[in-house]
Amino acid sequence: MQVTMTEVLPVRIGVDIGGTFTDLQIYDARSGAIFGFKTPTTPEDPSIGLMTGIKEAADRHGFALRDVGFLLHGTTIATNAILERKLAKGVLVTTAGFEDVLEIGRHVRREVYALNPQQPPTLIPRDCRIGITERVRADGSVEVPLTAAALDGLAETLDRLDPACVAVCLMNSYLNPEHEQRIAEYLAKARPGLKVSCSSALSAEIREYERTSTTVLNALLIPVIAGYLDKLTHRMQAEGFAPRLLLVQSNGGVCSARTAALEPVRLLLSGPSGGSAACALLSGILGEDNLIGVDMGGTSFDVSVVRNGRVNVVMQGEVDRMPVRIPMVEIRAIGAGGGSLAKVQQDKRMTVGPESAGSRPGPACYGRGGVGATVTDANVTLGRLNDESFLGGGMRLDREAARVAIDTGVAKPLGLSVEAAAEGLLAVTNANLGAAIRLSLFEKGVDPREFTMVAFGGAAGLHAVAVADETGIRRVVFPQNASTLSAYGILHSDLIHDLVRSRVIDAKPESLAVIEPLLENLLADARARLDADAIPASDRHIELAADMHYKGQAFELTVPMRSLQLDEAALSALIADFHDLHRQRFSYSNPGSAVEIVSLRASAIGRLPKPAAKPPAAHDSGRPPGTRKVWLAGHWRDVAVWSRDELSPGATIEGPAVIEEAYTSVLLGDGWSCRRDNSGHLVAGRHQ
Template sequence: MEQDIRIAVDIGGTFTDIEILDAGTGAIHQIKTPSTPKDPSVGLLTGIRQASDRFGFPLAAVQYLLHGTTIATNAVLERKLPLGAVVTTAGFEDVMQIGRHGRKDVYAITLEQPEPLVARRFCFGVEERVGADGRVIAPLQEEGVRRIASELAEAGVRSVAVCLLHAYANPTHERRVGEILSHMLPGVAISLASDISPEIREYERMSTTALNALLVPIVQSYTDRLAGRLAEEVPQTQVYLVQSNGGVSGLAKAGREPARLLLSGPSGGAAAARRLSAELGEPNLVAVDMGGTSFDVSVVHDGVVSMVNEGEVDGLPVRLPMIEMRTIGAGGGSIAWVDDGNRLRIGPHSAGADPGPACYGKGGTALTVTDANLLLGRLDGKSFMGGAMPLDREAARRAAETVAAPLGLSVDRTAAGVIDVANSALAMAIRLSLFEKGLDPEDFAMLSFGGAGGVHACEVAEELGIRRVIFPAHASTLSAWGILWSDIAHDLSATQIGLFDDLAPGLGATASRLVTEAEALLAEDGVAPAARRFEWAVDLRYAGQAFDLRVPLDEADFSAAGVARASAAFHALHKQRFSYDEPEVPVEIVALRLKAVGALAKPVPARQAAGSAKPAVQSRPVHGRGAAVDTPVWERDAIGTTDPVSGPAVVEEPYTSIYLPAGWSIVTHSAGALIADRITAQ
């Protein structure tokens, strides 16, 4: 039988995580390799070659490659973007510079607004006007568009975002502007707001469209380079890129709409959390992904991953559906430092992959969280990365001494302080992610994954009052595992503003139009009709409110009964989120949303056979809450399904380790995950 190999790749700031699925047998393998920031495709292909050699499959057998990437995010964060321009309705050329004047940090003495993506001198206005109801108020002056195109050509602009007022209601003028610019500016990336974000709020729509336009040359260059290399080495593979909504799309769409990739990598972890929630019977999970550079928090509540209609990158709004994620700069590579007040601080700057933490032996001299864990005995320098990358304990000690000296502390106490400060930051990020939704951490289990997460999870859970921590199989590469199980997904929307009851009779026709568009996209991806699925939602608000909430629908039912059900769900969600509701106030609809899913085939995972725990293989001194204690070290496979192992203990696997404090026990679930429960308060 011909092999069907599927590979999922999550390229992080420090390591590239790879999951390999043999669809014929259901066997799943994992591998990690250092990332190559200068060209991520190099690390990706290196990992695939290593996997081919280690697990014995020919590269020609790779049928699918599902790829999470941070290339779009990094380009924005580092502002390594091409020269771009904005074309908008005359009189609205200053929207990018004005932005929004809300204060997210009300205690900040000064307000620092993000630098606009496009300089004011490259924001051009054209004479035209469309009303909010879609009526043409003033015709488009095409000669003005041609004059702007000539100026853009002379300036050497590589990207243009076209964002006309109210084009979401009637895109005719915007599309005509796009046609003229495409004809006069061959090779220049043109993005239309009516294609990228056809929704109200001009600043958010313009920011999103400008981001997309500026990213097109960068992402297309990368995908072209990747496709060329894959054609040479993995010729049979079909490539999909992971989107911020947790689904995947083909290279063509990713090249046209790269703004949808801004949470590409982390969304794989949230997708994995949703699958594990059902598999483990844990409807409420707070999923925490701690890698080398960052700490990402997502939430599964009642079996559903939290989605938002708008996120942000580097303070810039992105008005696109995405998995709700909170990210802080706290990973294994986060650097410890002492501020002017002689306080120990962690991050957000990171040692990254090159040179990495001091213990990597690549020339790094700064003390990092990974160095601290090594000094405390929670990591074994000899078995790190399965023994392929031994750690230098003395280099870690030298790095710790530079921080310990100004603090007047010993090396061990400094390392313990680094862990305490890091754990507090992680706990705060989780608290905020739950509290802002009106949720209590004690009602949740924690799903811990990422290469650096296992040695922190139980202590962070204690600080939050969480009594159960789940360490999934392949924890170190779980985002890639989640990507492996992803489906093709396309988000479509239609702005519909007015009282829900009044607009309901016309929503059926709007829904039919969205379905037609979705069917075309799924057909482009080669998805068979039987594998297509549609998920509906509406954005609702109380009449007079300036914000709205996304309310999922079981079906596109806009009868009186369907509207009543959706309104009741909105009232309940509003009360959960803001502690009050107003059922007597009329409900307005803002947008109708459709998520079109093309399901990819998935094998049935194997279950864990019941068995008792095997003896610990060794022990070593490990610093817990106080002095070092001789602590047994277990291999992950030695933890049984029937006899829990009590802490303190260390559990090791090739790419990550777990630190189990005293007062906790751990056992293997039949699905392969390790379940740690808090049994006593310490």
């Protein structure tokens, strides 16, 4: 039987399942220790790697499966299913005459000068888009009623098409969901095997294209995520493992497995959002308001920005050029990780990524049959990775296989030595990483030199200093358990429900009579969600915000509300805050112009108990560092190699040096030094 939100068992686990490795962070309240663990991901069924990692961690760190109270689970399964098109057959039900909304989209050209620009994918073909006779007006009133005959005709069409899931998105249903609710109720009785997703329950917002796209993605993901959760649940039951399972959402919070099964589109940034949450935590610990978090794993490089101690949450994102209208942490991701493959084009130009060797077969140095030259192979070839103690000694790397891959894939096509080719591969990679950072900061009008970089993920430590040099950043933090930091952020997550009500309303006192009932309904819904999750009253928190714009604008800014009440004084403060935010974002504001409220938002937050971790113990052995031949700046050098676990607080290391820990390594270049602080983090700075 699963534990409730109020039951406290001593062990909590945060899990981030990536494309190459499954990362775990485990907190044991009995000792106050937090420790990381890493195991290869099993793409054919990620729950296999998950349970394998948990059992191995239990054996290594001395806890029993029955001791685990919470399992907080981040995953890339939803994103991968869309990108790889591993989706069930779906049908879209919409108002008759609006079957082509997905193809019409928005009249925005991404590739301005392309002669044949690519259109966003349409995941449901035209013959599977069903127009049903009904119509709700723009004010929410019914113009054409939904009849029983129309419902019966829908059922007959569905029988002919035989889909696994149905997306229901009717015109103006965000104002009046009655027809969508009737369709869902009818199908639940007439075709109970169908998975149905209604836009009014998922994303009750204005703008039919974005709402339709979000609902379609959600419907197509329901069979995928429900199938995975069934496998995971059965695997956990077979092991006698019964923690409270919570899934990480794109907004950085967690939700119940039941919510995840019904609204899987909320999991699209499940894993990366944990890294952003960890950076926000580190902002307070380090006393740094402005951080740039860089997460480099085996497959991708994710950039998140912390400004004034907070990670930005946007109300709309996208996956594979398709809009997703749900709150999500703002993250920029590129295909650049340790497993990214290098290719030499016909014009002798080398590219790195976005294709990845993944975990199977993985880089050539893994010895699993991989033959392409990867970033990890280059680091092994140049002595920057210890081939005898990879993954904490759990895997021995094949250095000769790495050299052969670099020689065959890069060196010979370019007429270079193996070392020069590997160094060039890393230079291209670092340039790509630097470009992603600059773009993430420049688009916000800020200078990279004003930010401290937080480098985490299994591969970031070897690249961070070089990328900092590339971008002008002069301070880099290598956190404790950097390789599993996203899982650390997940470990500290709270339960969050995001709710919204859309209605375009003039932001003036006369509109309060319309706004107040919407707010009351929103707050009642928020409290009901927390009731369903059994959150104690003392652990509840609700935040309100409004999407606002100047009348005539086609975009909104989300403005936090200062309280849960909205009277004339609170409305005046909200409008003033909108003007201030508009000025910050766009360098101007128009206080005399009319302002509209487009949507009201609520975040219902259930505070989960937080790990009370003890600072890591120092184990200064007093031994001098070892040395290793490392290729730097065009030649081999004897470089000091330190063990991070043996560095006491205050210890300072001058570059060039390599600092090794169980699941990652840090490379310090010339002109850099780093110091271990009292929290166990390594803080590096350029002094030349």
